[in-house]
Amino acid sequence: MSTDYRDFTIATIGSHSALQILRGAKDEGFRTLAICQEGRELPYKSYKVADEIISLGSLSDFPKIQDQLREKNAIVIPHGSFFGAMDLETMQQLKIMYYGNKNILPWEFDRTRQRSWLSRAGLHLPKIFESPEDIDRPVIIKFFGAGGGKGFFLARNPEEFKQKIAAHPGQSYVIQEYVIGAPVYIHYFYSSLTGELEIMSFDKRYESNVDAIGRVAAKDQLDLGLETSYNIMGNVPIVVRESLLPEMFQMGQAVIDASQQLEQHGLFGPFCLETIVTPDLKFSVFEISARIVAGTNPFINGTPYTWLRYNEPMSTGRRIAREIKHAITQEQLKKVLVNDHH
Ligand code: ATP
Numbered sequence: 001m002s003t004d005y006r007d008f009t010i011a012t013i014g015s016h017s018a019l020q021i022l023r024g025a026k027d028e029g030f031r032t033l034a035i036c037q038e039g040r041e042l043p044y045k046s047y048k049v050a051d052e053i054i055s056l057g058s059l060s061d062f063p064k065i066q067d068q069l070r071e072k073n074a075i076v077i078p079h080g081s082f083f084g085a086m087d088l089e090t091m092q093q094l095k096i097m098y099y100g101n102k103n104i105l106p107w108e109f110d111r112t113r114q115r116s117w118l119s120r121a122g123l124h125l126p127k128i129f130e131s132p133e134d135i136d137r138p139v140i141i142k143f144f145g146a147g148g149g150k151g152f153f154l155a156r157n158p159e160e161f162k163q164k165i166a167a168h169p170g171q172s173y174v175i176q177e178y179v180i181g182a183p184v185y186i187h188y189f190y191s192s193l194t195g196e197l198e199i200m201s202f203d204k205r206y207e208s209n210v211d212a213i214g215r216v217a218a219k220d221q222l223d224l225g226l227e228t229s230y231n232i233m234g235n236v237p238i239v240v241r242e243s244l245l246p247e248m249f250q251m252g253q254a255v256i257d258a259s260q261q262l263e264q265h266g267l268f269g270p271f272c273l274e275t276i277v278t279p280d281l282k283f284s285v286f287e288i289s290a291r292i293v294a295g296t297n298p299f300i301n302g303t304p305y306t307w308l309r310y311n312e313p314m315s316t317g318r319r320i321a322r323e324i325k326h327a328i329t330q331e332q333l334k335k336v337l338v339n340d341h342h
Helices: 018-027 042-046 059-071 080-085 088-093 102-109 111-120 158-165 218-223 242-262 294-299 304-309 316-329
Strands: 009-013 031-037 052-056 074-076 139-143 153-155 173-177 182-190 197-209 230-237 269-277 283-289
Touching: 009 018, 009 059, 009 080, 018 031, 018 042, 018 294, 018 316, 031 059, 052 059, 059 074, 059 080, 080 088, 088 102, 102 111, 102 242, 111 242, 111 283, 139 158, 153 158, 182 242, 182 294, 182 316, 197 242, 197 294, 197 304, 197 316, 230 294, 242 269, 242 283, 269 316, 294 316
Parallel strands: 009 031, 009 074, 031 052
Antiparallel strands: 139 153, 139 173, 182 197, 182 269, 197 230, 269 283
16 A cells, blocks of 8 residues: 555545535645536535546445546545435445444444443433323424434423324434533544544534524514424534533543444544533533534634644644545554444
8 A cells, every 4th residue: 555645535425524625635635536416516616626526417326436436546535425325334335445434333323322322431411202201391303314403393291292293204203302502513533543632623503494583573483383493504613611621522532432442443533522511511412423524614724723733724624634644654544444344
């Protein structure tokens, strides 16, 4: 395997966080490739982040271009849109250089396993109600594979739940305690080369219609019979109260430590804890994303936090490319490409 990073191409699907991944790779001196759904190439051309574009009639054809990817010595960076294009098994079967640890994926995808991972890390999680009869506080009902929180609804008791669930026949869901507080999504990066954990940035989401409901008076909200929905359309940067940082680092490290007990090599690279901070400043963690999240997109030019460590623009996308570059030059690629799934 070459120790010259210029012999490699950084590739990803043209969606989600591809702009910063590809731009970051270019900034680190890599060649770049975007794999786009036909008709959706323009942003990657216009922003000049892709040296090459492969267009597919359907993104589900991604496995068919594996030969091409191997010929280009492409290292593929996964992000949320991969999981819309392919199911978990297809992803795991790919015979290409995949950035990350494939063995962690099932721990993220299975909600029960994800909960046991986060509990093992000692994090506080919102309560799950196994039976609707037990609902004794505000809950949020989340549908599986909803994609951006579409259709999620709130209920306060079993009656309200039954009335509202009737509109969703046959859909599988989870009933989770609705935690009142401030949502904060924490963007981490853990280096499997140095064993160091960084916090890159924070965001909150901008969702339709829940973030617009406050724009109409409470009386109108009632008159209009509004139902909240959580369809994400963008992300808003946050800088956190500095005294919260020690606990945030500790939470990230606990997640990494727990992952290493679950699977060899554990979780590394970018990941995100999705939390609600309650009025007594306690974190309630409702989800983990074990890869780059779109909430890092506002920060292509870096964040106040990355500025403290790097005296140059450092997005999460660029941080990934830098890690891969170090891995290549130090002959440690195996440490960032854990593809031997069992
Ligand atoms: P993704 O899988 O992309 O992270 P999703 O579609 O599973 O998203 P969530 O992120 O779980 O959706 O939740 C959607 C919205 O509901 C977000 O605004 C989130 O802040 C809010 N939310 C989720 N769980 C809770 C909870 N337990 N208490 C309060 N708010 C919550």
